[in-house]
Amino acid sequence: MKINKILEKKKTVSFEIFPPKNKEGDISSIYSTVEKLKDLNPDFISVTYGSGGSTIGKTIEIADVIKNEYKIESVAHFTGVVSTKKDANDFCQKLKECNVENILALRGDKPQDASIVCSNDFQYSNDLVAHIQRNFPEDFSIAGACYPEVHQEADCMENDLKALKAKVDAGATFLITQIFYDNNYYYHLVREARKIGINVPILAGIMPALNAKQLLRTTKLCGCTVPYDLITKIERYYNNDAAMQEVGINYAVHQMIDLIANDVDGLHIYTMNRPEIAKNIFAQIPNILKDL
Numbered sequence: 218m219k220i221n222k223i224l225e226k227k228k229t230v231s232f233e234i235f236p237p238k239n240k241e242g243d244i245s246s247i248y249s250t251v252e253k254l255k256d257l258n259p260d261f262i263s264v265t266y267g268s269g270g271s272t273i274g275k276t277i278e279i280a281d282v283i284k285n286e287y288k289i290e291s292v293a294h295f296t297g298v299v300s301t302k303k304d305a306n307d308f309c310q311k312l313k314e315c316n317v318e319n320i321l322a323l324r325g326d327k328p329q330d331a332s333i334v335c336s337n338d339f340q341y342s343n344d345l346v347a348h349i350q351r352n353f354p355e356d357f358s359i360a361g362a363c364y365p366e367v368h369q370e371a372d373c374m375e376n377d378l379k380a381l382k383a384k385v386d387a388g389a390t391f392l393i394t395q396i397f398y399d400n401n402y403y404y405h406l407v408r409e410a411r412k413i414g415i416n417v418p419i420l421a422g423i424m425p426a427l428n429a430k431q432l433l434r435t436t437k438l439c440g441c442t443v444p445y446d447l448i449t450k451i452e453r454y455y456n457n458d459a460a461m462q463e464v465g466i467n468y469a470v471h472q473m474i475d476l477i478a479n480d481v482d483g484l485h486i487y488t489m490n491r492p493e494i495a496k497n498i499f500a501q502i503p504n505i506l507k508d509l
């Protein structure tokens with residue numbers, strides 16, 4: 218089923234996983250993660266796409282298994298930066314053949330590996346969205362990414378929002394945010410987006426902080442603010458991963474309660490392939506999640 222159709226009826230709770238990064242290309246380990254996530258009854262699971270196209274086959278295969286064996290809706294990510302129009306068509310055709318009806322269309326980041334050649338077919342994600350919409354008009358619910366704290370390459374929020382509007386006008390039917398640890402950025406983004414006529418659902422991306430070093434690395438990479446009350450805990454538990462994990466789970470629970478109370482369109486949990494963390498979070502707010 219297309220995710221935009223689900224979103225017409227209800228708010229969604231979903232997970233993101235990534236293809237395992239092992240040399241042998243063995244992806245079977247991801248399925249024990251999916252098995253455990255299934256117990257939490259998600260509305261969909263999305264599968265990331267390695268920058269530079271490194272996971273192309275794995276992304277499709279995992280999205281296929283999630284949909285057809287686990288009977289959970291799946292979303293396959295795809296990036297345009299290194300892809301040609303033919304690559305995009307082949308990717309969409311394969312998804313279509315396995316009845317995966319959802320695609321997160323991204324521009325992606327330029328690969329750091331200089332040997333990977335960038336394509337000029339898709340300058341921005343809206344070019345990719347428009348291409349998929351034109352060539353597969355009935356086949357997909359297309360999603361796009363958005364940035365509560367503004368994308369790092371954008372010179373200001375106003376221009377970032379104009380680009381977001383172009384993505385939606387090209388055919389994106391729902392949006393998923395970059396991670397954030399201060400909900401006010403999400404509320405601000407939604408408010409400003411609505412003002413300029415972006416009316417599609419905006420799902421909040423939540424990444425539980427699991428250890429201090431990973432949190433600082435990720436937030437630096439994404440340009441995401443770490444609020445003062447989280448900084449004090451990072452300092453306190455910098456070398457105590459077990460304690461920091463408890464802080465991270467607790468923080469995510471509080472973020473989610475606040476978002477739900479403020480009528481969030483949906484919650485998308487970046488699981489980092491750690492289903493036990495998602496389980497732990499969900500165990501603390503079963504009734505709140507039921508009443509989404």
Ligand code: FAD
Nearest residue numbers: 265266268294323324325341342362368370371377380395
């Ligand atoms: P765009 O929407 O193209 O935006 C990029 C920049 O260009 C922004 O600054 C924007 O303001 C500007 N811009 C956009 N359109 C225009 C326009 N028409 N004119 C002028 N300026 C414009 N990366 C991966 O490699 N694999 C993944 O699986 C993956 N999954 C992700 C999932 C989510 C939910 C998010 C939020 C990000 C994900 N990323 C992934 C990271 C993403 O690829 C990067 O953030 C990338 O830098 C931007 O991709 P985009 O699709 O948002 O780009």
